[in-house]
Amino acid sequence: MFCCCIFLAxxxxxxxxxxxxxGYDRSCTEYPVFTPSALIVxxxxxxxxxxxxxxxxxxxxxxxLEKAVGEVTENGTTMFWTVDRLTEWGIFxxxxxxxxxxxxxxxxxxxxxxxxxxxxxISFVNHTGMMFENQQYTLQCSVQNVAPVQNLTVTFYRGNTxxxxxxxxxxxxxxxxxxxxxxxxxxxxxxxxxYWCEAKLELGPAGPQRPLVVTSEKLPAIVHCESxxxxxxxxxxxxxxxxxxxxx
Ligand SMILES: *[C@@H]1O[C@H](CO)[C@@H](O)[C@H](O)[C@H]1NC(C)=O
Ligand SMILES: *[C@@H]1O[C@H](CO)[C@@H](O)[C@H](O)[C@H]1NC(C)=O
Ligand SMILES: *[C@@H]1O[C@H](CO)[C@@H](O)[C@H](O)[C@H]1NC(C)=O
Ligand SMILES: *[C@@H]1O[C@H](CO)[C@@H](O)[C@H](O)[C@H]1NC(C)=O
Ligand SMILES: *[C@@H]1O[C@H](CO)[C@@H](O)[C@H](O)[C@H]1NC(C)=O
Numbered sequence: 001m002f003c004c005c006i007f008l009a010x011x012x013x014x015x016x017x018x019x020x021x022x023g024y025d026r027s028c029t030e031y032p033v034f035t036p037s038a039l040i041v042x043x044x045x046x047x048x049x050x051x052x053x054x055x056x057x058x059x060x061x062x063x064x065l066e067k068a069v070g071e072v073t074e075n076g077t078t079m080f081w082t083v084d085r086l087t088e089w090g091i092f093x094x095x096x097x098x099x100x101x102x103x104x105x106x107x108x109x110x111x112x113x114x115x116x117x118x119x120x121x122i123s124f125v126n127h128t129g130m131m132f133e134n135q136q137y138t139l140q141c142s143v144q145n146v147a148p149v150q151n152l153t154v155t156f157y158r159g160n161t162x163x164x165x166x167x168x169x170x171x172x173x174x175x176x177x178x179x180x181x182x183x184x185x186x187x188x189x190x191x192x193x194x195y196w197c198e199a200k201l202e203l204g205p206a207g208p209q210r211p212l213v214v215t216s217e218k219l220p221a222i223v224h225c226e227s228x229x230x231x232x233x234x235x236x237x238x239x240x241x242x243x244x245x246x247x248x
Contacts, residue, residue: 028105030054032095038110040207041086043147043175048082049109051095063097086113089147090173114207115175117152117199118145122216130240131186139182141197141216147175154180155198158190188239191223195243219243 032053041047047070053063058077065072068091070083081093093109125138141154149168156163166180184195196219201212225239 027101027103028099030056031105032097032107034095034107034109036206038112038206040112040114040203042208043113043115044085044087046082046084047086048080049093051079051081051107051109053077053079053095053097054105058097059100060098064095066092066094066096068092089113089175112148112203112207113173114151114201114203114212115145115147116201116212117143117214118175120144120197120199120214120216122195122197122219124243125181128244130242133187133239133241134185136183136185139184139195139197141180141182141199142177143179143199143214144177145175146178146199146201148173149176149178151202152178153200153202155200156180156182157196157198158184158193186221186241186243188223188225188241190221190241190243193221194218195221 032051033055035050035052039047039049051065053065054077063077064074065079065081067081069086069088070081070093073080073082077097079095091111091113093111094106095109096104096106098104121142123140123142125140127137131137139156141156143152143154146152148171150171152168154166156166163184164182166182168178168180170176170178180197197216199214203212221241221243223239223241225237227235228238230236
């Protein structure tokens with residue numbers, strides 16, 4: 001009995017190992033094929049994919065589709081996976097069969113679940129009230145609840161002019177909040193200008209047709225210059241800049 005248990009445990013471990021690493025097993029002459037080859041799904045949307053387990057090397061009767069959520073229907077060696085609402089982050093869908101050598105040949109579906117930015121806002125870091133010309137201030141663009149953050153691009157604008165594009169350094173499957181910063185040096189020419197930022201989730205040609213773009217509110221700049229009488233009757237202009245939603 002004891003021996004039997006060990007044997008079972010060892011063979012279970014063996015098959016578990018194969019389960020994970022056998023995707024590139026040398027004895028596999030072909031791998032299961034998913035159609036479409038990649039799925040890009042919005043959080044909460046339905047999804048489906050077909051998997052042909054094998055076309056020539058499928059004499060064995062050990063094959064199937066492993067999934068964390070959803071339903072599978074089978075027709076011979078063709079599997080059809082479907083889910084009504086995809087609301088689980090970081091799930092996998094995997095197709096496999098055991099070949100004559102007893103090795104498991106597997107393919108994992110390239111699945112991206114995305115969430116467009118819920119909101120985008122712009123503000124100054126550690127600054128309120130008036131600003132002075134030729135001094136540096138830091139703008140901050142805050143993007144809430146977006147996934148996957150590695151496909152997010154944030155652009156800062158002054159009017160219609162892009163001041164810079166930024167991307168996240170982190171990778172997450174689940175939605176995150178992320179802030180991006182840009183240093184600016186306002187000048188008197190900024191009078192009437194508007195600063196704002198835009199968050200764009202780019203998922204490539206297989207992604208949604210319409211780009212997923214969310215923009216922040218606009219920060220209008222108002223410049224006040226005053227002449228100041230200095231010694232020896234010389235005048236200088238001092239400009240202060242107001243940039244906040246409340247000055248409107
Ligand atoms: C499978 O997904 C495609 C693409 O989203 C959709 O057009 C089709 O109606 C779905 N089929 C079923 C049976 O759910
Ligand atoms: C199963 O596949 C065969 C061959 O492709 C097809 O003729 C048959 O209609 C399919 N059956 C179902 C229930 O989809
Ligand atoms: C903002 O100010 C706080 C407190 O003075 C400081 O801890 C923080 O590092 C500052 N943030 C930036 C981005 O400078
Ligand atoms: C993102 O920010 C919102 C509002 O501040 C908060 O409710 C949410 O928990 C945050 N999400 C994460 C992943 O930190
Ligand atoms: C999304 O991000 C991943 C990881 O950084 C990258 O491999 C992929 O090419 C990105 N897709 C697009 C369309 O930019």
